[in-house]
Amino acid sequence: MDRWALLMVGLPLAGALLGLLLADILGRRVAQLSIALSLGTFVASVALLSRMLGGEPAATLALADDWGLLLLDPLSSLMAVVVSGISLIVHLFARRYMAEEAGYARFFVLLDLMTAALLVMVSAGDLITLLVAWHLVGVLLYFLLGQDVRSPTAYRYAFWTLLTYRIGDLPLALAAGLLFHAYGTWSLPEIFAAMAAGPQAQVLGMPLPEVVGGLIALSAFARSAQFLLHTWLPYTMGGPTPVSALMHAGIVNAGGFLINRFAPVFVQTGDVLHWVFLMGLVTAVIGSVLMLAQHDVKKALGYSTMGQMGFMIMECGVGAFSLAIYHLIAHGVFKGTLFLGAGGVIGQARRDDGVPKDELYTFVVERRPARQRRPWLLMAVITLAVPGVILVMTHYLVEQGFFHRQGAVVLLFFGWITGAQLIFTTYRMRTENLARLFTLMLVSFTVVVVGYTLISHAFDLFLYPDPALREGIHAAAGIAPVWFDALVGLVTAVIVLGWLFTYYAEQQGGRGRDWLAGLRRRFYGAISQELLVNDLYGWVSRRMQAGAERLNLWLRWS
DSSP states (O other): OHHHHHHHHHHHHHHHHHHHHSHHHHGGGHHHHHHHHHHHHHHHHHHHHHHHHTTOOOEEEESSSSSOEEEESHHHHHHHHHHHHHHHHHHHHHHHHTTTSSOHHHHHHHHHHHHHHHHHHHHBOBHHHHHHHHHHHHHHHHHHHTOOTTOHHHHHHHHHHHHHHHHHHHHHHHHHHHHHHHHSOOBHHHHHHHHHHSOOOEETTEEHHHHHHHHHHHHHHHHTTOTTSOTTTTTOTTSOHHHHHHHHHTGGGHHHHHHHHTHHHHTTOSSHHHHHHHHHHHHHHHHHHHHHTOOSHHHHHHHHHHHHHHHHHHHHHTTOHHHHHHHHHHHHHHHHHHHHHHHHHHHHHHHOOOOOOSHHHHHHHHOOOOSSOOOHHHHHHHHHHHHHHHHHHHHHHHOGGGGGOHHHHHHHHHHHHHHHHHHHHHHHSOOSOHHHHHHHHHHHHHHHHHHHHHHHHHHHHHHOOOHHHHHHHHHHTOOOHHHHHHHHHHHHHHHHHHHHHHHHHHHTTTTTOTHHHHHHHHHHHHHHTGGGHHHHHHHHHHHHHHHHHHHHHHHTOO
16 A cells, blocks of 8 residues: 555656756656656556455555655545546647647646645645645646736736735644644644543643634635635636646545544634634535626536535535535536636637527527416425435435434435426426426435435445434534424425525516515626626725835834
């Protein structure tokens, strides 16, 4: 296993070094060398994951005395396959895409270095190695986003990204210092074991896990573009498309990985995961709403990523750590494909929108409701009951203890809302055979739910084989049962009444809702201006610059 781990980390480093030294000799063939070594990296990571799936216990590989540890466990092996697989696809795509760009060899050198830094980050077994890799990912991303040195826009937002990442690095560095001061070691397994075994130290009158958990969460927020720290993500589209694919498919997911890596810390916390859930929820809603108001396809994908990162962080907040890993993998593969295909879609749309002027097009674009209506109350009951039954039965068959976890109930609510929205959309569509469409929709929804449930359960058992740790994570995300039951009842009532009102308003054909028109226009104006967050940051930046100029004059520095 040590041999595969060394190959996994060493091959991309060798590709970067050889590409740098042999760029003049190889010319365009430097891409072929980089792709060959990327393939070897992927094979090594798959071999490492297969050993873990075969039941081999976690181990550490020491490259130095006090630091330079590689932690070979289920989480690192799984993430290594994701990173190396996406990197290989990006390498293959970039070979032709970047052929006419300046700095061709430099791009592949940076891409190999980025792959190596990501692999070291997900495999880091000590705090120093983790900090170094975490920092290098941000620095290398700055150079990759600024690949086109002639573009002021690319340079500006690359620097913006670097600044945001540096802000996010500070909490992680402070958390590492506190952990080393408390336990006298940089090794993550030793820190986790000591934290689980003994009484907790105090920092400013608060338990050490609470402080460290909060700092780690802040660092994850910056890296995963949570609200108010998100502005760099939608504006980094000036960089090459392969970089956008790698960033949205792998780098921005680092926040979910970081929280999972420090899961033994969050087990010891109380309120930290509640704040993580709230931040993820706000980010998911705002990112999804802002995505709908974008006219640029790549910017819309950027806000879509922001929303998905909010869902990922929210899953961590409810204790579904392994589900967050499944989410980031699925999102990474999906979003990487979208970015790599965005150019072709844009080019084809410029020639022909390709949208057939059929009944589905009329419904989606012109918003014409169906002529024939089913009884609205019956359809409303079906909308609310069917998704709930499917979700409850699926999870009950897979794991009966699922319903004893508060976080699992929260996730069921989101699945319930999604299923209700799907059925409502079917109800509004113009179709001659509603029963067939409804049946296909139910079958698709059931297959998705069953697949997601089985896979997430398998991820949970693989990543966290210790039942005590799994239960500890869910317990840390819980609140008092009385408050939770009251919250469940309130949210259920709001959802039921909201959907009944929606069906009734749809049945009335929109009559009596004119008073909402002005409110909708104002809301759209706010989201079209991205909630004025960028304007606020610009104003603060100008005020700080003006203050610095006045200070310089007062102190006679210039």
